[in-house]
C-alpha cells in the first residue's frame with residue numbers, strides 16, 4: 166500500500182491509460198479522484214473502484230478551462246482533503262496532413278494536451294503552497310514529444326511542450342517541495358488509437374496507424390494501459406522523492422537516444 170492516505174487526482178481518468186492508473190493507484194490505497202470531461206465515464210470508473218473496496222470520487226473537469234480545474238480542486242480540497250498527487254493525463258489527437266493543418270486544429274490540440282498541463286500544475290501548486298504542504302505533479306508526455314510525426318505535428322509539438330513544462334515546473338517549484346515528473350508512453354492500445362486509426366484512414370494516412378507504429382518495437386508488442394501503471398505508481402509514491410524534472414520513457418524500445 167504505497168499510497169495509503171494519499172489523495173491522487175488524475176485527469177482523463179475515464180478511459181485508457183488514465184483509467185488504468187486510477188485503478189492502479191486506488192489498489193495502492195490512494196483516495197482516487199477521477200477527473201474527466203466525460204463525467205459519466207468518470208463515474209463508471211469511480212464506481213468500479215469503490216465496488217472493488219477502494220476509495221474514489223468522480224468529478225467533471227475540462228482541463229482547458231482554468232475555472233473548471235480550480236472548481237474541481239476546491240471541491241476535492243473541501244470534501245475529501247488536500248490533493249497530494251496531480252496527474253495531468255487528459256489528451257486528444259486529431260491527425261491532419263502536415264500541409265493541411267489549420268490554426269483551429271493546432272490550437273485545440275495544444276490547448277487540451279499542453280495548456281492543460283500549465284493550468285493544472287499552477288492551480289494544484291498554488292493550493293499546495295498556500296497550505297504549506299508537499300506535492301507531486303506527474304505529466305503524460307509521449308514518444309511524439311521526443312520525435313515529431315508528420316501526420317500529427319500539433320500533437321508532437323504539444324507533447325514536446327509537456328516535456329518543457331515538466332522541466333520548467335520542476336525548476337520553478339522545487340523550493341516549494343513540489344516535484345514535477347513525466348512519463349512518455351509509446352504505442353498503447355486505448356480508445357485514443359481506435360479513433361486515431363479511423364481519422365488517419367480518412368485522410369489517406371493509414372500507413373502511420375497503430376499497426377505501423379507498433380512494428381519494430383524492440384520488445385515486440387505494443388503496450389497495454391497496464392504497462393504504464395507501475396511507473397505512474399512509482400512517480401506518485403515516496404519512492405520517487407529524490408527525482409524531479411525527469412521524463413521516463415515507457416515504450417518497449419522505440420527511441421534510443
Ligand code: NAD
Pocket residue numbers: 176177178179180181182183200201202203206226227228229254255256257277278305306307308349350351352353354355356357358
Ligand atoms: P483516451 O482517449 O482513452 O483517454 C483520454 C481521456 O481524456 C478521455 O477520457 C477523455 O474524455 C479525456 N479528455 C479529453 N479532453 C478532455 C478535457 N478537455 N478535459 C478533461 N478530460 C478530457 O486516451 P489515452 O490513450 O488513454 O491517452 C491518455 C494520455 O496518454 C493522453 O495524454 C495521450 O496523449 C497520452 N498518450 C497516449 C498514447 C497511446 O498510444 N494511447 C501514447 C502516448 C501518450
